[in-house]
Amino acid sequence: MDYQEKLKALRQEIDSIDNQILELINKRATLAKEVGEIKKANNLPIFVPSREKEIFDRLEKLNKGPLPTDIVKHIFREIISACRSIEENIKVVYLGPKATFTHQASLKYFGHSVEHIPVSTIKDVFEEIVKKKADFGVVPVENTIEGVVNYTLDMFLEYDLKIIGEVILEISLHLMSINPNINEIQRIYSHKFAIAECRDWILKNMPHVQLIEVESTAKAAEMAKDDYESAAIASESAAEVYGLYILERKIDKHLYNYTRFLIIGNEIPSKTGNDKTTFIFSVKNEVGALYKALEPFYRNGINMTKIESRPSKKEAWDYIFFTDIEGHIDDEVVKNTLEELKSNVPFFKILGSYPKAVD
Numbered sequence: 001m002d003y004q005e006k007l008k009a010l011r012q013e014i015d016s017i018d019n020q021i022l023e024l025i026n027k028r029a030t031l032a033k034e035v036g037e038i039k040k041a042n043n044l045p046i047f048v049p050s051r052e053k054e055i056f057d058r059l060e061k062l063n064k065g066p067l068p069t070d071i072v073k074h075i076f077r078e079i080i081s082a083c084r085s086i087e088e089n090i091k092v093v094y095l096g097p098k099a100t101f102t103h104q105a106s107l108k109y110f111g112h113s114v115e116h117i118p119v120s121t122i123k124d125v126f127e128e129i130v131k132k133k134a135d136f137g138v139v140p141v142e143n144t145i146e147g148v149v150n151y152t153l154d155m156f157l158e159y160d161l162k163i164i165g166e167v168i169l170e171i172s173l174h175l176m177s178i179n180p181n182i183n184e185i186q187r188i189y190s191h192k193f194a195i196a197e198c199r200d201w202i203l204k205n206m207p208h209v210q211l212i213e214v215e216s217t218a219k220a221a222e223m224a225k226d227d228y229e230s231a232a233i234a235s236e237s238a239a240e241v242y243g244l245y246i247l248e249r250k251i252d253k254h255l256y257n258y259t260r261f262l263i264i265g266n267e268i269p270s271k272t273g274n275d276k277t278t279f280i281f282s283v284k285n286e287v288g289a290l291y292k293a294l295e296p297f298y299r300n301g302i303n304m305t306k307i308e309s310r311p312s313k314k315e316a317w318d319y320i321f322f323t324d325i326e327g328h329i330d331d332e333v334v335k336n337t338l339e340e341l342k343s344n345v346p347f348f349k350i351l352g353s354y355p356k357a358v359d
């Protein structure tokens with residue numbers, strides 16, 4: 001068999017596999033639709049993060065390659081997203097504009113088959129859910145270099161919404177253009193922080209290029225779309241949204257630049273066995289109060305992954321502690337420890353119990 005015949009035979013086999021995949025995906029969608037009808041009839045939520053996490057965990061264990069697990073998860077995220085959309089059209093608001101990192105986080109968590117709606121402030125994300133204009137929201141909460149997004153934490157004091165999930169995104173800045181030839185690039189657009197992050201790479205690789213600051217990386221991508229001799233430094237989703245080629249990946253200088261985003265909604269998801277719980281509390285202004293509040297977590301072997309204080313805004317020098325622990329409120333030990341904390345402090349509130357981020 002010469003190579004052309006071999007290619008033809010392989011492609012025929014691929015076609016046949018695609019036909020089977022197509023049939024199976026539609027079979028899966030039909031089953032999901034049936035599940036959706038049962039859930040609607042019994043007043044159960046359509047989006048079930050714990051079930052989705054269970055699917056990802058099972059596939060991760062099952063995957064033997066050659067496709068790497070993160071790619072397998074990516075494919076299944078979209079399959080699940082598509083099946084979910086047949087059950088119901090889910091609306092998700094995120095901190096926009098389009099093509100921001102929060103947009104990317106929203107796509108990573110829900111897949112492409114939901115309605116992703118950009119709004120201009122973090123407060124609007126909360127408002128839209130309260131007003132029932134959207135089912136879920138996505139907001140940034142902390143970054144490994146910049147620290148906590150205080151504004152997001154403060155919103156939980158104002159609104160009675162729950163954290164239903166989290167997404168961790170590596171913040172990678174890419175060079176992108178509609179022009180596939182990097183040698184023809186004369187100008188680079190980006191936000192000033194992104195330019196600062198990538199200055200070393202630019203000086204080394206494109207020292208003669210003009211740098212133009214604009215208000216956001218998303219805006220930079222939008223401008224680069226209309227200027228053939230330009231490039232933008234922006235996110236992966238900016239390249240996707242504005243149809244740009246990625247000329248060079250990850251040109252920023254920080255190796256460990258990650259942002260954690262929270263998914264907010266109305267109902268606490270059920271436990272998966274690999275969960276986190278977030279709560280807030282305050283303590284009396286007296287010696288050892290914080291120590292006494294936290295000691296039960298140590299005694300019961302509960303891992304605290306974060307504690308952050310914010311002014312309560314009710315009294316001067318009065319603080320609220322935002323705390324993350326491992327475990328779910330339905331775990332006996334977590335439940336009892338939180339009960340103990342609650343009985344020892346003047347203020348306590350659960351913000352959510354949710355599956356840990358899927359890679």
Ligand SMILES: O=C(O)C(=O)C[C@]1(C(=O)O)C=C[C@@H](O)C=C1
Nearest residue numbers: 032035046047048051080083084
């Ligand atoms: O199991 C369900 O409840 C489904 O609706 C099916 C499915 C899926 O496609 O696997 C879709 C949406 C849910 O969030 C979880 C899983």
